[in-house]
Amino acid sequence: MTKPLHGKTILLGVTGGIAAYKSATLCSRLVGLGASVRVMMTKGATQFITPLTLQTLTRHPVATDVFDERDAEIVQHIDWADSADLAVVAPATANMLSKLANGLADDMVSTTLLAVTAPLLIAPAMNVHMWEHPAVVDNVNKLASRGATFVEPGTGQLACGYVGKGRLAEPDEIVGAIVAMLTGPKPLDGKRVLVTAGGTVERIDPVRYITNDSSGKMGFAIAEAARDRGAKVTLVVGKADVSPPNGVEVVAVRSAAEMRDAVMCRLPDSDIVVKAAAVADYRPARPRAEKIKKSAEALTLELVPNPDILQEIGEWKASREDGARKPFVIGFAAETTDVEKHATDKLRRKKSDLIVANDVTAEGAGFGTDTNVVSVYGPNGLVASLPLLSKKDVAGRILDLAQDGLRASGPSSGGAGQ
Template sequence: MGDGATRSVLLVVGGGIAAYKTLELIRRLREHGLRVRTVLTDAGARFVTPMSIQALSGERVFSDLFSLTDESEMGHIALSRSSNLVVVCPATADLLARMATGLAGDLATTVLLATDTPVLVAPAMNVRMWTHAATQANVATLRARGVAFVGPESGLMACNESGPGRLAETDAILAAILRGLSPDRPLAGRRALVTAGPTHEPIDPVRYIANRSSGMQGYAIAEALAAAGADVTLVSGPTTLPDPAGMHTVRVETARDMLDACRHALPCDIAVCTAAVADWHVAPATQKIKKTADAAPPALQLLPNPDILATLSQPGPTRPGLIIGFAAETEHVLAHATTKRERKGCDWIVANDVSPGTGIMGGTENEVTLIDAAGCEHWPRLDKTQVAHRLVARIATFLQTPHPKPE
């Protein structure tokens, strides 16, 4: 697979206005020393020309399944297995549907059906096409077969509509490709769910209940999981952090929103719940609560929020194989965290002291203790990125040995 020491990518260019962005992607891949061969669909050729692709890639462009010259020199079977990674960019709704159903009516779909090489897909389409039940079912089918996704992102599209469906930025696609080509991908083929950040529970249209979580540790863990080859869904509460490249990020506000997003991300192999979910919410006022000189402060009736970690940990067919919770405590850290692991039913708890003065909450470093059924393991104070990679290494080691799910 591939040619000698030179890593190679087979790029399948689908139709859609976003196809023009593949030219910049080819240039960037070549800058990284990668060989890029291209299969150009008939629809893709309406937006970019074979000549422009060939000029940037330095390689012939393939498009005709029935070309005798191509078949005698390489053949569609050889082409499908000649690279280290197959990248479909942009992947239209039609192309995803044909991939999911196993159609092979042209060179692109024949290559995709015949390949035993990892496949990365970068979808791009109208928002309603992306959110349509048929497309989402096709995406779920492809994910279950091990196809990796990058994007789509939300934003204004060429059709002047806004929402999810926009092709991921070139930097994000490039990062996903480089991860896909990494020889050290112990979590390749695994699906991971990460929750991060705080939740905001509205009191009225301008006020909310929240906490000081920055989301930095959760985002670092999501990126480390993706770097290890996992297909990651990051469910994030409100943060100022940008969406990490190479994964599906879902932005939510409340605990109830977060639980819904987590359920939609199932099934998965790994769930890491770092989010600082508010324990309570209130029935919010429809208008701003006004303060008057002679009125007492309003009474807020606190209602319990759903317990996301405990819900995901419940035994059943959708329970992730490994569930990791976080316990941010200010006193009796190990005792509270150990009790939390038992009460929630998760497999591991990562405990940390977030007392004022530690600089942990909102800071760049963390000092944690990993608690599992066997006991406690204290880690030194580390950068949150280092904590993330150390945790992911432990996850990979754990998953190398089969573990039965709880009955």
């Protein structure tokens, strides 16, 4: 059997972070899949892992100095740049992200990558506060806008002692992204995906509001998965506990009315719509312009219904003429009782294509968790019942169903790129 990366040359840049030790496993996996791996290292990277280790694993010399020319007939960094089918930086430090974003070339890795014309895959690793710093966020977005693909860092215990987002993705995850990039087109290339995430905020007065416990994690996982499948993603996000993924268009909103406006104006250009946000059903009828002062009297709030965004999407889609572009619409139902009954009723009333339902009282499936347990319903009943999985894995399964739905709907649904 031919190995999936047979005949492919991968240029791997290793930079100076503690996660550099994982590059040994990454090299081993890639060579095992048939790739020819050429490793280049920054001086900092050599403080964490030796060039000899990676040379032994790849059976190729490791480049650490742009002036160390071993063959007089070629310029090594140009030759390596020209030979690459894919360039990978893993781990990528904040310093290297800055160099790549701003065109600096002062070491072997940054100099070679400036000459690379092949696709670029970046796997960052750094302290959580560094990852969230505006300068790093700007550099990541700048690189993503130029076509770079990112394997997002994971969340967990960091070498510095912090717990948060910033640890290098596991080698097998990076290998999976490499294989996907080199073995064919991505399944959502040319498609536009609209995702809502987080909770909405309904003001009572300048210091108080009504909201819910949504963290935004499920919607963010879907946006990230759609991005990795090649889609152009717009993420409409309200209140959230975590930072949105890089490489997607982020539209920040607060209230249900703002979310409704942001969604409806983007519907005509969308191929898939995933309404993962937890939108407040009600809002105060008369928000106060000044803080309500505490008194001994009881306080009564009059609440009025918010716009039902999912239902409005369904009605808009149903009103479209035959042959017109119609997005594949997925809604969410967070329930505490009679999950199947409420989900199937919501599917019918909201005219959605799928409803993803979960019991938020179940362990591992509530708001704020990194896992979920969901059941997916379509017009003919239960489509999929997913056990306890990471939200990332749940997002992948949901997009699998969306892709199946797009294919079944034919050319009138999802016209981008066709």
